[in-house]
Amino acid sequence: MKNRILIVEDESIVALDLQNRLESNGFDVIDIVSNGSRAVEKAITEIPDLILMDINLKGSIDGIEAASLIKRQIDCAIVFLTAFADEKTLKKARVSDASGYILKPFRENELLITIELAIKRASVKKKIEENSNWLYSTLNNIQDAVITVSNENQIIFLNESARTLIGENVSEGDVFDHELFIHVEGGRTYFQYNDKKTDIDYFQTDIFDEDKTLLGKVHFIHDISKQVAFEIGLEKARIAAENSNRAKSDFLANVTHELRTPLNTIIGMNSLISELYIDEEVSKMHELIGQAAETLLRQVNELLEFSDIDRGQLKINISRFSIQELISEILGTFKDQIELKSLKIVDNSDDIPLLVGDKNKVRDIISCLFSNAVKFTKSGQIRIRSQVKENTLILSIADTGIGFSEEQKDSIFNLLMQVDGSHTRIFGGIGVGLSLVKELLDLLNGSIEVESVESEGSQFTIRIPIDISDDQKSEVEDNRKFEPSLSSTENPLSEYSDLVILLKEIDKLLIDDDYKLIEKKIKGYSKSHKLIELNFESNVLFRVSIAMKLKNKEKFKTIMKEVIVDSEKTTGGRL
Amino acid sequence: MRILIVEDDFGSRVLMKKLLSVYGSCDVVIDGEEAVSSFKLAWEEKTPYSLVMMDIMLPEIDGQEALLQIRSYEKSIGLSDKDRVKVIMTTALGDPKNVVTAYNKGEASSYIVKPVEIAKLREEMTKLGFEEQ
Numbered sequence: 001m002k003n004r005i006l007i008v009e010d011e012s013i014v015a016l017d018l019q020n021r022l023e024s025n026g027f028d029v030i031d032i033v034s035n036g037s038r039a040v041e042k043a044i045t046e047i048p049d050l051i052l053m054d055i056n057l058k059g060s061i062d063g064i065e066a067a068s069l070i071k072r073q074i075d076c077a078i079v080f081l082t083a084f085a086d087e088k089t090l091k092k093a094r095v096s097d098a099s100g101y102i103l104k105p106f107r108e109n110e111l112l113i114t115i116e117l118a119i120k121r122a123s124v125k126k127k128i129e130e131n132s133n134w135l136y137s138t139l140n141n142i143q144d145a146v147i148t149v150s151n152e153n154q155i156i157f158l159n160e161s162a163r164t165l166i167g168e169n170v171s172e173g174d175v176f177d178h179e180l181f182i183h184v185e186g187g188r189t190y191f192q193y194n195d196k197k198t199d200i201d202y203f204q205t206d207i208f209d210e211d212k213t214l215l216g217k218v219h220f221i222h223d224i225s226k227q228v229a230f231e232i233g234l235e236k237a238r239i240a241a242e243n244s245n246r247a248k249s250d251f252l253a254n255v256t257h258e259l260r261t262p263l264n265t266i267i268g269m270n271s272l273i274s275e276l277y278i279d280e281e282v283s284k285m286h287e288l289i290g291q292a293a294e295t296l297l298r299q300v301n302e303l304l305e306f307s308d309i310d311r312g313q314l315k316i317n318i319s320r321f322s323i324q325e326l327i328s329e330i331l332g333t334f335k336d337q338i339e340l341k342s343l344k345i346v347d348n349s350d351d352i353p354l355l356v357g358d359k360n361k362v363r364d365i366i367s368c369l370f371s372n373a374v375k376f377t378k379s380g381q382i383r384i385r386s387q388v389k390e391n392t393l394i395l396s397i398a399d400t401g402i403g404f405s406e407e408q409k410d411s412i413f414n415l416l417m418q419v420d421g422s423h424t425r426i427f428g429g430i431g432v433g434l435s436l437v438k439e440l441l442d443l444l445n446g447s448i449e450v451e452s453v454e455s456e457g458s459q460f461t462i463r464i465p466i467d468i469s470d471d472q473k474s475e476v477e478d479n480r481k482f483e484p485s486l487s488s489t490e491n492p493l494s495e496y497s498d499l500v501i502l503l504k505e506i507d508k509l510l511i512d513d514d515y516k517l518i519e520k521k522i523k524g525y526s527k528s529h530k531l532i533e534l535n536f537e538s539n540v541l542f543r544v545s546i547a548m549k550l551k552n553k554e555k556f557k558t559i560m561k562e563v564i565v566d567s568e569k570t571t572g573g574r575l
Numbered sequence: 576m577r578i579l580i581v582e583d584d585f586g587s588r589v590l591m592k593k594l595l596s597v598y599g600s601c602d603v604v605i606d607g608e609e610a611v612s613s614f615k616l617a618w619e620e621k622t623p624y625s626l627v628m629m630d631i632m633l634p635e636i637d638g639q640e641a642l643l644q645i646r647s648y649e650k651s652i653g654l655s656d657k658d659r660v661k662v663i664m665t666t667a668l669g670d671p672k673n674v675v676t677a678y679n680k681g682e683a684s685s686y687i688v689k690p691v692e693i694a695k696l697r698e699e700m701t702k703l704g705f706e707e708q
Contacts, residue, residue, distance in 0.1 A: 542602045543604055
């Protein structure tokens with residue numbers, strides 16, 4: 001890029017000569033003007049890189065005046081040409097901040113060197129100004145207050161943020177003694193100005209020149225009042241949340257206690273009723289009341305246990321126990337439901353010696369998981385496997401139930417969440433279960449893993465730190481174990497439960513029979529084999545008749561099973 | 576007069592049947608699916624139900640859904656609105672919002688909150704035009 005030069009010279013021969021020399025040396029002469037006013041005009045419109053200005057010009061203004069006019073408007077190098085070397089002229093020229101002078105007549109190389117230098121200087125000056133501008137812009141735009149002071153605490157520089165902090169009417173030259181404004185109190189640093197106290201982070205550093213002379217200091221003041229306010233707010237919110245939680249827990253505990261008290265009365269009084277002489281109809285009502293109360297009590301207890309954990313009140317009780325016994329016990333509790341759904345139970349557990357741990361909590365955990373497995377499995381099997389490895393009890397329960405998706409996996413441990421949250425309440429219960437399991441496991445330092453495939457099944461695996469008992473002598477065992485296996489015709493009839501026997505008989509029934517006939521057949525069979533007394537209420541027959549009319553054998557069998565199970569409960573015994 | 580009771584809780588079933596037997600002969604089913612089947616069969620046998628007492632929370636298909644299916648069936652056999660079966664929805668839920676939803680959609684005739692107040696039930700039955708027999 002060629003440098004552009006404007007020649008201001010009233011002697012045309014000199015001007016043309018200059019032009020020739022410049023052009024042959026690679027410069028671009030944009031114009032030649034002969035007076036000051038034209039020079040100013042041209043300079044402003046063309047903005048040359050350099051102006052060769054003759055000092056003595058014809059016209060109202062001379063070169064020096066023209067130069068100062070131009071300098072006011074644009075940035076360019078101006079080199080004066082003069083025929084005179086007198087003091088007066090030179091003095092005048094010096095004041096005007098020229099980039100160089102050339103005395104006429106001039107030598108070509110002198111000309112060229114002066115011009116090059118002038119352009120260079122102008123460009124360096126521009127750069128310095130630019131950098132300076134960048135620096136000032138940066139400093140003025142940062143949020144921190146920056147104040148540079150001399151050794152006598154006189155302000156050399158302060159940025160916009162500092163002006164805002166200290167005061168608009170403060171300026172360079174004023175004294176700024178930081179110790180007057182910055183205080184440390186109770187672990188916090190403040191900037192105090194008049195009545196305003198601001199939380200700040202404060203930092204200062206000394207400025208040295210290259211001879212290691214201390215020139216002054218720079219103060220950096222960072223306003224942290226917003227942060228502090230936020231932290232205070234956060235702390236308040238945390239305390240409020242804790243209080244709310246505690247209030248909620250207390251409330252929950254209170255409510256469940258309030259619920260249990262009348263329940264106990266209901267259950268207690270109800271059981272006393274059975275000791276009185278009552279007729280059959282009243283007896284049935286009494287039975288129903290009892291069952292409903294027991295169910296309610298179970299739910300309330302689950303809720304109460306959960307709130308106990310929540311308030312950190314549940315303690316750990318260590319005792320010896322047999323895991324097999326626990327499992328047997330649990331299976332026994334769910335006997336009816338298992339039979340009703342004809343679920344196959346498989347126990348693949350290792351032979352595990354007596355263990356030492358919190359028996360009740362372990363039971364509650366397994367019971368809860370097993371309850372879910374039974375609840376959510378319409379048909380198929382449930383497999384239990386337990387083992388002890390490296391002081392850890394590992395127990396898994398796998399079912400062929402409805403399972404759940406990846407998305408649901410994360411939320412199943414949430415309180416009150418059931419896989420099927422809609423009103424299609426096939427599965428009953430209030431959903432405290434799994435979150436209770438999680439809490440109990442946390443208490444025992446255990447863990448749980450879950451795997452599931454929708455519509456195929458789920459597997460829950462728990463791990464609980466446990467010890468093997470030194471004393472392996474077992475106590476007198478309860479021999480009433482539940483064995484749900486249905487196979488082996490070698491076993492005499494009495495080994496099977498009545499339900500099983502009757503179910504086999506029902507299978508033989510034809511769906512085309514008249515349902516009254518079916519009632520007769522089944523009741524008769526039960527009587528002759530000395531099984532339970534079957535109780536066919538009229539609404540059952542109605543439902544069975546619907547099933548038969550719709551030729552729904554599965555439904556028919558389901559209803560018959562219900563009848564048998566219900567009969568066991570209500571009539572309670574063999575003939 | 577035939578009445579269909581749809582209730583999945585054993586105790587409630589017995590209670591409902593006892594209470595409603597004075598109005599007519601009662602059939603009891605335990606889920607939404609049975610309710611719809613029985614309702615349809617009753618029409619096919621030309622002895623339709625005049626009243627359905629149904630709980631909202633039911634297994635298989637819930638009360639709301641069963642109700643919709645019943646109404647849909649009535650439409651398909653060309654019943655006019657005034658000839659449709661009367662339906663009382665029952666619920667043990669604290670807030671009757673779900674009941675009111677069914678009620679407001681015009682599909683149920685009335686609703687009752689459990690535990691049932693006998694006096695309230697009798698009042699509703701009278702309102703719907705049923706008399707003790």
